Amino acid sequence: MKIVGVNIKRVREDRGMTLRSLSREVNVSASFLSQIETGKASPSLVTLKSIADALSTTVGNLIGEGQKVSDNPIVRASERTRLQEAGKGVGIYLLTSQDANKQMEPLLFKLSAKANSGGVSYKHFGQEFVLVLKGAIEITLNDSMYVLRKGDSIYFNSNVPHEFRNIGNEEAEAIWVITPPTF
Amino acid sequence: MKIVGVNIKRVREDRGMTLRSLSREVNVSASFLSQIETGKASPSLVTLKSIADALSTTVGNLIGEGQKVSDNPIVRASERTRLQEAGKGVGIYLLTSQDANKQMEPLLFKLSAKANSGGVSYKHFGQEFVLVLKGAIEITLNDSMYVLRKGDSIYFNSNVPHEFRNIGNEEAEAIWVITPPTF
DNA sequence: AAATTTGTTAAATAATACTTGACAGAGCCG
DNA sequence: CGGCTCTGTCAAGTATTATTTAACAAATTT
Known part of the structure; x- marks a missing residue:
């Protein structure tokens, strides 16, 4: 479940947030968030939900559910x-x-x-x-x-x-x- | 995150699966699945993903993401x-x-x-x-x-x-x- | 009625989620 | 320049909890 880290980092930076500012909203330490983003740790379900909420996205998106679809996108x-x-x-x-x-x-x-x-x-x-x-x-x-x-x-x-x-x-x-x- | 348990139970029964048959596919004990379903325990992310896969659903659905929408569903x-x-x-x-x-x-x-x-x-x-x-x-x-x-x-x-x-x-x-x- | 299968529980352990504290690097301001 | 505050990361420790084993009663099956 390493993808969750890179997704969180991406969205966080998109939102212009720092690890510490996010940590304040999620109520975990900034250090822990760093470990999550770098794949060294994995959050619990409730923590991940808090992160998703703070980033106004969904857990599903953070864990990469439904990424990369077909190469031929068109149906005539x-x-x-x-x-x-x-x-x-x-x-x-x-x-x-x-x-x-x-x-x-x-x-x-x-x-x-x-x-x-x-x-x-x-x-x-x-x-x-x-x-x-x-x-x-x-x-x-x-x-x-x-x-x-x-x-x-x-x-x-x-x-x-x-x-x-x-x-x-x-x-x-x-x-x-x-x-x-x-x- | 108690909702995840009742959702898992619901889908599992829909699929006609037993705790032990599901446990075989997910590679956790049937006992642990029972604890999850009754809200006494909470699975890790990877375990939840395995459960979602075994039930051919998504993590997002299991944690109740995007349930209950508006009362007035129509737009003319x-x-x-x-x-x-x-x-x-x-x-x-x-x-x-x-x-x-x-x-x-x-x-x-x-x-x-x-x-x-x-x-x-x-x-x-x-x-x-x-x-x-x-x-x-x-x-x-x-x-x-x-x-x-x-x-x-x-x-x-x-x-x-x-x-x-x-x-x-x-x-x-x-x-x-x-x-x-x-x- | 024996035997198998169901879901649930208690207790123990193995794993890991999470914190604290410290660090180097980067930007900023005097 | 030198100090200041901010960034993200890391090591080590603690506390929590994810997970297992084993046993149980209630249903089902044979």
């Missing part, structure tokens, strides 16, 4: 990969190349008229963002129902039970970004 | 907030309500003809996803230049220097999702 409109596991009338397309180190998974949903999520309520950690490009989609979170039309967007935690349904008579499209990637 | 197309700090000819609109616990920040970029990022190369941790909705946008990553047209998308690390430019004569629009939120 004409060459999207379609996911197999989608339900009836539900087409899901990848908007990135498959890569282990992504923090989020951007998808394009194409729902034919009246198509829906099929009653399966996904539950996993993470968050989701949906922006409707075409048509009208009804999204149910827990007990709340929302109707999203072109340009409307929604943001929610993945662990609340959620379902969706195309309520229009035409095909509906939406950008759907989830974190972390599950595909 | 007509009521988006515009960011002030945008440059000349560059309109940036929030696609979520402001909230401290988001893992990603979805934005809508509207670039008038020939508008560009102004030579500022942002550098911070995280990743970015861009999908062009309208027009043609040229994005430069390090030394590579990419032209994105309607429906094309790109995914890259925020720490590589990047710039953008509307190369068309009409207004261009793009969905721009960054992680972690900086606004």
Whole structure:
């Protein structure tokens, strides 16, 4: 876990902070911070969280979670990969190349008229963002129902039970970004 | 840092794993895992990373980073907030309500003809996803230049220097999702 | 009902997180 | 120049805690 040190140092210097000024906010000695940054010591979880807070970043970023993604970053409109596991009338397309180190998974949903999520309520950690490009989609979170039309967007935690349904008579499209990637 | 325990337990049971089967993959004792799950002990960073790997999730998720977002998840197309700090000819609109616990920040970029990022190369941790909705946008990553047209998308690390430019004569629009939120 | 498997606990140890104090180098000001 | 304050780093010590071993009762299995 040596990467955490160089990341902390980098962000700290970005913020224009000194070891001692950071140590005051984190409530550890400047010496210890130095040892962490040089890889000679490793902080506890709570200390690392304090450091992340003081640097206004996240633990995930400090430990290098989701760094270095694919070399070929582009996905053209004409060459999207379609996911197999989608339900009836539900087409899901990848908007990135498959890569282990992504923090989020951007998808394009194409729902034919009246198509829906099929009653399966996904539950996993993470968050989701949906922006409707075409048509009208009804999204149910827990007990709340929302109707999203072109340009409307929604943001929610993945662990609340959620379902969706195309309520229009035409095909509906939406950008759907989830974190972390599950595909 | 008690939350890490209940999260581990939750994911482990989701995966249908037992304390001992998990302990075999993580190379710690099942007893220790139990102490972690019940909040009586706290794992070291490397151990937590091993646990996250074995459960195919991330450390960030296990420590509850970016849980519980806003109560009002919806942003209507007509009521988006515009960011002030945008440059000349560059309109940036929030696609979520402001909230401290988001893992990603979805934005809508509207670039008038020939508008560009102004030579500022942002550098911070995280990743970015861009999908062009309208027009043609040229994005430069390090030394590579990419032209994105309607429906094309790109995914890259925020720490590589990047710039953008509307190369068309009409207004261009793009969905721009960054992680972690900086606004 | 024996046997295996589940999660949990107590106690002991091995490891390491963290502090104190001191150091050399760099910048600054008189 | 000489003193002053700041920087980051290091060595050695202490205190904390991460982790193990072994044993336990409650479920499950056979």
